[in-house]
Amino acid sequence: MARTEADAFERYTHEVYGWAYRLLGRHHDALDVVQDVFVRWSEQCAQRPPRQARGWLRRVTLNRAIDLRRHRRTQVTSGCEADHVAAGQPLAGQLMDEETLRCDVADALAGLTEAQREVLTAKVYDGLTFAQIAAEFGFSVSTAKTHYLRAVQAVGDRLRPRWADLEKQP
Amino acid sequence: MNCEEIEPLMADAWGDELSPQDLPAFEAHLASCQRCRGEYETGRAAVERMRALPSPRKVTLRREGNRLVIGPPPPRRAGLSFWLSGAAFRYAASVLIAFAAGYTLHAGLMFVESSSETAERTASIEAAHAGPGSVSLQDALLRVHQRNPGYADLAKCIIALHQGKR
Numbered sequence: 001m002a003r004t005e006a007d008a009f010e011r012y013t014h015e016v017y018g019w020a021y022r023l024l025g026r027h028h029d030a031l032d033v034v035q036d037v038f039v040r041w042s043e044q045c046a047q048r049p050p051r052q053a054r055g056w057l058r059r060v061t062l063n064r065a066i067d068l069r070r071h072r073r074t075q076v077t078s079g080c081e082a083d084h085v086a087a088g089q090p091l092a093g094q095l096m097d098e099e100t101l102r103c104d105v106a107d108a109l110a111g112l113t114e115a116q117r118e119v120l121t122a123k124v125y126d127g128l129t130f131a132q133i134a135a136e137f138g139f140s141v142s143t144a145k146t147h148y149l150r151a152v153q154a155v156g157d158r159l160r161p162r163w164a165d166l167e168k169q170p
Numbered sequence: 171m172n173c174e175e176i177e178p179l180m181a182d183a184w185g186d187e188l189s190p191q192d193l194p195a196f197e198a199h200l201a202s203c204q205r206c207r208g209e210y211e212t213g214r215a216a217v218e219r220m221r222a223l224p225s226p227r228k229v230t231l232r233r234e235g236n237r238l239v240i241g242p243p244p245p246r247r248a249g250l251s252f253w254l255s256g257a258a259f260r261y262a263a264s265v266l267i268a269f270a271a272g273y274t275l276h277a278g279l280m281f282v283e284s285s286s287e288t289a290e291r292t293a294s295i296e297a298a299h300a301g302p303g304s305v306s307l308q309d310a311l312l313r314v315h316q317r318n319p320g321y322a323d324l325a326k327c328i329i330a331l332h333q334g335k336r
Contacts, residue, residue: 013230013240017226017240021226022223031240101222101223102223105220123185124221129185130182145178145181145182148184148185149177149180152213156213156216159216159219160212160215
């Protein structure tokens with residue numbers, strides 16, 4: 001591994017892991033994604049290093065996590081339960097709610113465009129300001145706001161009926 | 171403000187970046203427009219639910235030979251927060267008190283020791299100046315002891331001299 005690749009690995013591992021974990025909810029799945037993303041990063045650097053390492057890593061991580069979630073959908077709940085049992089955390093209703101929420105969010109993110117998905121993740125999970133997002137992605141602040149607006153509207157519209165159903169349940 | 175003008179502010183509001191200047195007009199419009207209020211609440215709920223997903227555990231990198239391994243972070247050393255905490259101050263204070271007590275005890279012993287030496291030397295000088303037959307060393311020591319009753323070592327010295335005389 002070249003020096004720049006190793007630097008990126010050391011610098012962004014936790015963030016890549018975090019983006020993956022939010023969507024997958026399983027430590028080992030998130031580690032799989034980290035490994036896969038950095039293999040791709042290494043390949044990409046060999047061809048043409050991305051100008052924005054963090055943005056590139058976020059995009060690839062989200063795409064990879066969504067793909068993995070689709071493939072492992074049936075296994076995720078049981079694996080997530082096992083992680084929580086090991087960590088001594090409560091199970092049952094709370095865990096099911098959490099897993100349902102994770103599925104809903106992942107599905108909603110999968111339905112967005114790449115730019116919307118990245119801006120939404122950068123804003124909600126990384127806590128960046130619109131100015132920081134604009135600088136990182138290389139577009140204007142108003143464009144960042146528009147992507148965020150459309151992303152939140154899409155997620156809300158997609159999830160509102162489902163949450164309404166859940167709230168009706170006793 | 172109409173609904174079209176409110177839309178750009180919706181992103182600011184959902185992103186917690188709505189400026190104080192825009193806030194009154196934004197709130198006033200939401201209060202009067204049910205559609206915008208519903209849209210705002212739906213978006214707000216979406217963002218809050220996304221944020222509600224538990225954050226991942228902290229992972230760090232460590233080197234194993236020429237490999238980089240991802241794993242849980244190593245146990246933390248005592249950082250600045252520990253030293254600024256009450257427990258650290260109590261710990262430091264107890265160490266300081268122990269040092270002070272030890273130093274005081276040591277200094278006291280040294281003082282007693284040096285005092286007895288000084289007293290003995292004074293007694294010898296007094297005996298020498300008194301001349302032969304006038305006063306013995308033990309009498310001189312006794313006088314010094316009477317002047318300085320705190321010299322316990324001197325008393326022991328006098329007793330030892332008496333015993334030696336016998």
